[in-house]
Amino acid sequence: MSTIPRTRATPWIRISEAPRHVGEAVEVRGWLAHKRSSGKVQFLVVRDGSGILQCVAGAGDITPAEWETCGKLTQESALIVSGPLRADARAPGGVEMGLRSVSLESPAADYPITPKEHGVDFLMDHRHLWLRSPRQQAILRVRAEVIRAFRDFMDQEGFLLVDAPIFTPAACEGTSTLFETAYFEEKAYLTQSGQL
Secondary structure, eight states, X not given: OOOOOOOTTSOXXXXXXXXXXXXXXXXXXXXEEEEEEOSSEEEEEEEETTEEEEEEEETTTSOHHHHHHXXXXXXXXXXXXXXXXXXXXTSGGGEXXXXXXXXXXXXXXXXXXXXXXXXXXXXXXXXXXXXXXXXXXXXXXXXXXXXXXXXXXXXXXXXXXXXXXXXXXXXXXXXXXXXXXXXXXXXXXEOOOTTO
């Protein structure tokens, strides 16, 4: 990990805020989505929960130790990058960062989902990681928007959202105690699953 000190003078921003800070030096914290190199220039694409940002470094823009760190970065490693932002229509979001500092906070080892074709079974087995992909995030954003619109409509109509208890006909795995109740002349249990 890098031990290069960070200064408080560089403000931390979320990637979605980058267009408002063009011309300023900022700090971004996120994960390495992917990288490429063309000799004396390295391109790091960093993502946070709000978007993606292309970061560009020439061999003389960062220290030799940081340059070496960039070369060894693995997909989904946690980073802190800083440098000036500039408008660039070719970059994702229309803004890119000229790297002046790179700090590896936590390397990621053996990330199983790479930019190649995987089968659905494999991706479902790694669903928690697959959700990081742009297509899956887009699907989740559409779903969240539909749910928000539906809830806004129901709120405007005066409805009240009530989260009722969930009954199950059998105990879930890992349950040591059960709350049993009669339910339409059958036994039912309040779910206590950690999955809930």
